[in-house]
Amino acid sequence: xxxxxxxxxxxxxxxxxxxxxxxxxxxxxxxxxxxxxxxxxxxxxxxxxxxxxxxxxxxxxxxxxxxxxxxxxxxxxxxxxxxxxxxxxxxxxxxxxxxxxxxxxxxxxxxxxxxxxxxxxxxxxxxxxxxxxxxxxxxxxxxxxxxxxxxxxxxxxxxxxxxxxxxxxxxxxxxxxxxxxxxxxxxxxxxxxxxxxxxxxxxxxxxxxxxxxxxxxxxxxxxxxxxxxxxxxxxxxxxxxxxxxxxxxxxxxxxxxxxxxxxxxxxxxxxxxxxxxxxxxxxxxxxxxxxxxxxxxxxxxxxxxxxxxxxxxxxxxxxxxxxxxxxxxxxxxxxxxxxxxxxxxxxxxxxxxxxx
Amino acid sequence: xxxxxxxxxxxxxxxxxxxxxxxxxxxxxxxxxxxxxxxxxxxxxxxxxxxxxxxxxxxxxxxxxxxxxxxxxxxxxxxxxxxxxxxxxxxxxxxxxxxxxxxxxxxxxxxxxxxxxxxxxxxxxxxxxxxxxxxxxxxxxxxxxxxxxxxxxxxxxxxxxxxxxxxxxxxxxxxxxxxxxxxxxxxxxxxxxxxxxxxxxxxxxxxxxxxxxxxxxxxxxxxxxxxxxxxxxxxxxxxxxxxxxxxxxxxxxxxxxxxxxxxxxxxxxxxxxxxxxxxx
Numbered sequence: 001x002x003x004x005x006x007x008x009x010x011x012x013x014x015x016x017x018x019x020x021x022x023x024x025x026x027x028x029x030x031x032x033x034x035x036x037x038x039x040x041x042x043x044x045x046x047x048x049x050x051x052x053x054x055x056x057x058x059x060x061x062x063x064x065x066x067x068x069x070x071x072x073x074x075x076x077x078x079x080x081x082x083x084x085x086x087x088x089x090x091x092x093x094x095x096x097x098x099x100x101x102x103x104x105x106x107x108x109x110x111x112x113x114x115x116x117x118x119x120x121x122x123x124x125x126x127x128x129x130x131x132x133x134x135x136x137x138x139x140x141x142x143x144x145x146x147x148x149x150x151x152x153x154x155x156x157x158x159x160x161x162x163x164x165x166x167x168x169x170x171x172x173x174x175x176x177x178x179x180x181x182x183x184x185x186x187x188x189x190x191x192x193x194x195x196x197x198x199x200x201x202x203x204x205x206x207x208x209x210x211x212x213x214x215x216x217x218x219x220x221x222x223x224x225x226x227x228x229x230x231x232x233x234x235x236x237x238x239x240x241x242x243x244x245x246x247x248x249x250x251x252x253x254x255x256x257x258x259x260x261x262x263x264x265x266x267x268x269x270x271x272x273x274x275x276x277x278x279x280x281x282x283x284x285x286x287x288x289x290x291x292x293x294x295x296x297x298x299x300x301x302x303x304x305x306x307x308x309x310x311x312x313x314x315x316x317x318x319x320x321x322x323x324x325x326x327x328x329x330x331x332x333x334x335x336x337x338x339x340x341x342x343x344x345x346x347x348x349x350x351x352x353x354x355x356x
Numbered sequence: 357x358x359x360x361x362x363x364x365x366x367x368x369x370x371x372x373x374x375x376x377x378x379x380x381x382x383x384x385x386x387x388x389x390x391x392x393x394x395x396x397x398x399x400x401x402x403x404x405x406x407x408x409x410x411x412x413x414x415x416x417x418x419x420x421x422x423x424x425x426x427x428x429x430x431x432x433x434x435x436x437x438x439x440x441x442x443x444x445x446x447x448x449x450x451x452x453x454x455x456x457x458x459x460x461x462x463x464x465x466x467x468x469x470x471x472x473x474x475x476x477x478x479x480x481x482x483x484x485x486x487x488x489x490x491x492x493x494x495x496x497x498x499x500x501x502x503x504x505x506x507x508x509x510x511x512x513x514x515x516x517x518x519x520x521x522x523x524x525x526x527x528x529x530x531x532x533x534x535x536x537x538x539x540x541x542x543x544x545x546x547x548x549x550x551x552x553x554x555x556x557x558x559x560x561x562x563x564x565x566x567x568x569x570x571x572x573x574x575x576x577x578x579x580x581x582x583x584x585x586x587x588x589x590x591x592x593x594x595x596x597x598x599x600x601x602x603x604x605x606x607x608x609x610x611x612x613x614x615x616x617x618x619x620x621x622x623x624x625x626x627x628x629x630x631x632x633x634x635x636x
Contacts, residue, residue, distance in 0.1 A: 060536050089538030102529035106551050116537045162533070169537065
């Protein structure tokens, strides 16, 4: 079966002026391949600046990659005429991070939702108005709020509007670029649950770009971990969280806020990711890797299968020491559970302090 | 909650702010003077009275008379019409040309931006007054050519401000979202970018109105602007120079008219900027 969207060997570089001499190339995305099936969620995780948002914008065809291919249902999305591009745009939608920048402050919500439907000739205006009302209900807002302007909504509500806008053209895939990072924890949970409900009801696929591992674990079917412009590990979510096969993934998991505060791991990273304008030989993670060997600084490890569906770009993926299995009791994103866990941890700390 | 869009109450909010209300009042006086000037004064602006040359302000001539015995008040009132005409049309023309240039350059970027903006830079490279002098010298001195010259020197300013604002707005997520939704560049530019980029441009235009009136007075002062006998504030000032030791009021009153008009437009522009700010 052809995947819904498949990207192969995407490369995107920017030219960086150094002030002196010729500008350097900055490889934001370097040979990234990923694919997502209908009705599934692929999460792309990594630290700030690792290129995950650039991947999103390439997949949305908002930027052109330097090389590589993107296929939507097997059809080459890089060589589309204007009609083809318009069809592509209807099928692939986006939800951005900042709910305060993603809605035009001068446009009523009604127009935000109706105009895309009319643009793609999905229906006539009276029908579009009905659908807009239905969309508002679907994302947990009310049809009466259609007359409002964006500034009359809270951040979480705006994000719901942004989701409704993405859904207005009945897409097959929505690229969610950190859709909950800017929201309060309690609102995050609502929006994540909304996304899950929508996926169940409409069969839409998500590419979920995030640095919040708890959300990713709760929502994604598959996870791709990016580091310095490349994918270093890719696996089904459970497999990745239970059995990480790349030192960077391990460090990322260890750095995630943990409920069990005493079990905070010791493998926290130091240092910075490599300067992406300065191409060094070998593994890009070598400088920060606790398991580094000579070979790592000489040749670059390819992304190869370790298990059936588990890819890792580490020479020692199979032989990495066992890690303590992470507690599977992570309460997902439910706000109340997080709050409860926080209180437990806090109480325990005070108790310890008293014991001493 | 039924809130009217911000623009509906804009005028009310401008009036409620005492500073911008003052600016609006000055501008309104100018407009009224331009429209009703001839009715308000009992003398024709070019009626010479050789029995009363260089008369100081008096009950007969509130602001005195000039060297030919023409009533200074009537001439200032009638000059208001020229000033307003020059200001509004030259700025309007600059917006008409500069705004689309800045919008296209800022939105498309890349080579289009480079070409359009280098053209604007060529105009900006000359000192404005020198460029205006050159244009009026080349085209010949007349009201129309004065307006054209001032419009030309205003155009790059409008284009630059529009471009900067367009670049800012174009990088916002809602513009990207509209691109992802498949809207054409033209639709995005006119429906999403322009309305959100417009307010600094309007403010800049209101400030340019003031500087255009001054430029017109420079040109008239140098004899390259509007030609006699049409009275303009600049040419009145120039004529007054010859008699500055005998009749200072000849320079005072046109100067005061220019000063108050520019002040009015500036304050109005400032108020407009504050009121158009969405955070207001």
